[in-house]
Amino acid sequence: GAGFCAIPFKQADQLTHDSLIKRAASLVTDSSTSFLSQATLALIDATTDYSKAVHTLIALQKRYLDALGKLSAAEEDTIWQVIIGQRAEVNDRRDECARFESTWVSAAKLCETAAEAAYVSGAEHASITMRTNMQVAQAQVDEARKLSAEAERKLAESKVMEVERMSQYVTSLENKDEEEVPEAYLRED
C-alpha cells in the first residue's frame, strides 16, 4: 500500500470554474446521448411491432377475401372478430409509434441543445461525440420511418384490394341473384 504514496495528488487549483463547467457539460451530453438511445430503441421497437401488426392484419384480410363465399356465417363471424381485434392492435401500435416519435423528437432537440451548451462550455470533444451519436440515431430512426411508411403503404394497398375483391364478390352475388330471378319469378307466379 505504501508504494502508492509516490503517485502525486492532483492539485486542487485545477478545479476551476471552467473545468467544473466542462465536466458538468460532458455529463449532460452523456445523459442526453443515453436518453436519445433509449428513445431511439423504443421508437425502433414500436415501429417493428407496428409493422408486424400491419402484416398480420393484411394476411388475415387476404385469407378472408380468398375464402369469400366459401365460409359459413359462423366461420365468417369468427374471422371478423379476429380481424377487428387485429385492427385495434394496429391502431394501438400506431399510437405507440406516435408517442415514441414525439419522445424521440424531444430527445433529439435536447441533444442539439446539449451539444451547443457543451461547445459553449469548451467541451468541444463532448460536443463532437454527441453530434456523431445524433447522426447514428437519426440514421436508425430514418430506417424505422421507412419501415413504418412501407407498412402504411401496404395497408393502403390491401384496402384497395379489399374494396375491389368485395365489389367483385357483390357483383357475382348480384349475377347469381339475376340468374335466380327467373326461377323465383316463376315460383311466385
Next chain:
Amino acid sequence: GAGFCAIPFKQADQLTHDSLIKRAASLVTDSSTSFLSQATLALIDATTDYSKAVHTLIALQKRYLDALGKLSAAEEDTIWQVIIGQRAEVNDRRDECARFESTWVSAAKLCETAAEAAYVSGAEHASITMRTNMQVAQAQVDEARKLSAEAERKLAESKVMEVERMSQYVTSLENKDEEEVPEAYLRED
C-alpha cells in the same frame, strides 16, 4: 444474510421502454441541474470578482485625484502604472463575466429543454424539480446582475468625477501658467 431472501425481486418486465426513457430523462434533468449550478456559481464568482476589481479601480483613481498636484513625476508614474494594471484587470473580469453569462444562458436554455423532454417522457416529477431549481438559479443570477450593474454605474460615476477633477486641475494649472506668463515674457524679451 439469508433473511434478505424474503425481499421480493423487482420483476424484469418493469424495464419497459417507458420506464427506461423516464429514468434516462431524470438523469438528464439531474445533470442539467448540476450544469446550471456550476454555471450559476461561476457567474456569481465572476461578478463578485468584477465588482471587487471595479471598486479597487475607483479607490485607486480617487486616491490619485485627491493627490493631484502633490505628487512628483515619479510617484505619478507609479500610480498610473497601478491604475492601468487595474483597468486591465477590470476588463479581464468583465470579459469573464460575459463568458460565464453566455454559459449560463446556454445552461438555462438546456434546462428548459430538459424539463420539456422530461415532461414529454412522463417524468413529471423530474420536470417540476428542474423548474424549481431553475427559478432558484434565476434569482441568484438576478442578484449577481444587480451587483454587476451597480459596479458599472459606480465606474461611470467615477469617470464623470475624474473628468471634472482633471478639468479643474488643468484650469488651475492654466491659471498658474497665466500668472507665470509675465515672468516668462520678461525673460524671453
